[in-house]
Amino acid sequence: MMIRDLGDLKFEAALAIQENLTAEVAAGTAPETLLLVEHPPVYTIGRGGCRDNVLDSGIRVVETNRGGDVTFHGPGQLVGYPIIDLGRRGRDLHRYLRFLEELLIKVAAEFGVTARREPGRTGIWTDGGKLASIGVGVRRWVTMHGFALNVANDVTPFHSINPCGIVACPITSLSAILGRPIPLDDVRRSVAGRFPSLLDERLPFLETAEPAP
Amino acid sequence: MPTDITMPKLSDTMTEGRLVSWKKSVGDRVERGEIIAEVETDKATMELEAFASGTLVEQRVKPGELVAVGTVIGVIGAAGESSGPSAGKPKPSVEAEEKPPEEPKPSAEAPQPQAEAPPAVPAGEVPERVLELPEEKETAPSPPQEDRGEGERAAPVVRRMARERGIDLGLVTGSGPDGRILQEDLERYLAEKPKPESAVAAGEGVEGEPLSRMRGAIARVTAQAWQSIPHFYETVEIAMKEAVEIVRELKGSGSEVTYNDLVIKASAMALAKYPKLNASFANDRIVTHGQVNIGIAVAVDDGLLVPVVKGCQGLALKEIALETVRLADRARSGRISQDEISGGTFSISNLGMFGIEEFAAVIFPPQAAILAVGSVAERPAVRDGQVVAVKTMRVTLSCDHRIVDGAYAAQFLGELKRILENPVLMLV
Structure with missing residues (x-):
C-alpha cells in the first residue's frame, strides 16, 4: 500500500483526492493508500449530524458523507484518510473501526499516553477526554474518511459544537495531556510506520475478492 | 419480479443499522450498481447499491430509523409495478397488512419483547x-x-x-x-x-x-408544568470577566471546569441564602428542602434528560465538575439510572453553547424554579459614559408564583450575580 503525506491542505481539496482514489482503488487501478493531512480550521458534519449544532460562525462548515456527528479539524491535528478495499479484507466495518482505534491507542502509547476504547462510542478516549475522533464512509466496500488525532491543536473550537447538549464533551490532545508540545511530524511517522502492518494483521488481504453477499 | 432491498450486514457484529438517507425517490429509475441509499452502523456509513435494475417502488424505512439487519427497507420493481412481496394477488400497495410478519419494529427506543405489545400511543397520534x-x-x-x-x-x-x-x-x-x-x-x-x-x-x-417513550414523558411533564404552574420570569446580565479567567486558570492547572459548573456552584450557594427557591409546591403546601440537588438539562437524541447533581451544598466546584461530566456521559450513552435523574430540587438549562443569548425555561415540577443560562459573549456595555465591550452572560429564572414573589427571586438573582462576578467566592 501507499502512504501519501498531503501536508497542509484544505478539507475540500483532500476530499477531492479521496473521492478520486476511492474510485481508483475500487476499480483496481490504484493501490490502497493512507492519506495523511493537516487541515486549516473547519467544522465537518457527518451523516449523523445537523448543521444547527455548529455555532461558531468564524469557522467554515462542510457536510460530508462520513459517519458520525459534528467535529472540528484544525492545525496541530493529524488527520488520516485510509482508502482501503474492505471488499478484499473481510467486509467487516466494525472490525475496521476497531482496527483504527487500536492503531491510535498504540500511537498514543508510544508517546506515553494511555488511551482506550469506550464501548459504544467510537473514537479514542483518555481520562482527560476524547483524544481522537473516527468517522468512516464506505463506497463499494472501499473506505473513505478516517480519523483525526489531536496532537497539538487548540481544542477550544470543540467547545462551540458540543452536539450533545449541556456539559461539553471534553476534548484533549497529546500535548495537553503530556504538558509539552508534541511535534506533529513525530506522530505522523508513528502512524505511517504502524498502519500497514497492523492493517494486514487485523484485516488480512485476501487474494481473491469475496463475492457480493 | 420485485426485489427487496434489505438492511445489509456490514459486520459480523452488526445487528442493526440506521438508514441515513435515500438517494432515490419512489418512482425513480434505478440501475443495478447505482447508489440508492446510505446506511450507518456505529460511526461508519455505507453507500448501498442496487442489486437489480428497475424502479424504486417503495421506501419502507424513513431516514434516521434504526432497523435490524435483514429488514426490508425498500423494494425495486419493474416500472409501473406496485410492490407486494411474494404473494401474487393484487394488493393495495403500501398497506400495513402486506408487511411480512418477521419484519422487526423500526424503533430501538422501546425494546419490548416481540411485537405483540405495541407501545402505547397517545391519543391523537396516529400509530405508525x-x-x-x-x-x-x-x-x-x-x-x-x-x-x-x-x-x-x-x-x-x-x-x-x-x-x-x-x-x-x-x-x-x-x-x-x-x-x-x-x-x-x-x-x-x-x-x-x-x-x-x-x-x-x-x-x-x-x-x-x-x-418515543422519552418524548411522551417530556410531553406529559411540560404540559403538566405549563398548565398548573403560574410561571414568571426574571433576567439578569452577569459580567463574566473574572469567571472566564477562573475557568482558564483552572484549566491551566489541570482542572476542567465549565461555565455551567460555575453556575451550578453559584446557584447552590445562592439557594442556601434563598431557600424558598429550593422548594416544592405540593398539596397546597410549600416544602423547603435541606439538600440542594440541582438537575442539569442534557440534550440527548430525540429529547432531554435531567440528571441530578446531588448534595450540591456540600460539593466543591471541582467535585461538581467531575460529577457533571460523569452524569452527562451516562445520560448520552443511555446508561443513566432512574436514581440519577430523580430527586432534583432546582434545575439549570444551559443553551449557551448554541449561542442562545437568553431564554425562558419551563419549570420541572414540583420544583420552584429553573435557571435558563445563555451564552458568554462580548456585549456592549456603558461604563463611565463610554460604550465598551464586556464579556457577559444572561440568565433567566423561571419561578413558581405560588411559592415565591418577584422581589424574592430578584434577591436570589442578585446573590447569584454577586457570586459569579466574584468567582473566588466559589473557591473558598
Missing part, C-alpha cells in the same frame, strides 16, 4: 403502520362478535376507522349494546375533540409518528 401490524394479525382470525377483550369493543370497520383517524378507542365512550363503540361514537368524539394535530397531518398527507 408497522406497529399496527400485530393487532391486525391477532384480531383477524376470531370473529368480532366473540371478542370480549377491552380493546375489542368495536367492529373491525370501526377499529380501522379509528386507526386511520388516529383515535385511541380507549378514550371513546360507546353507545352501542354492552358499550360497543359505533361509527357515530367516533364521529361524535372527533367533533368534540380539539384537532390541531389532525389538521397538520392532513395537510402533509403523512401518517405522523408515535411519540
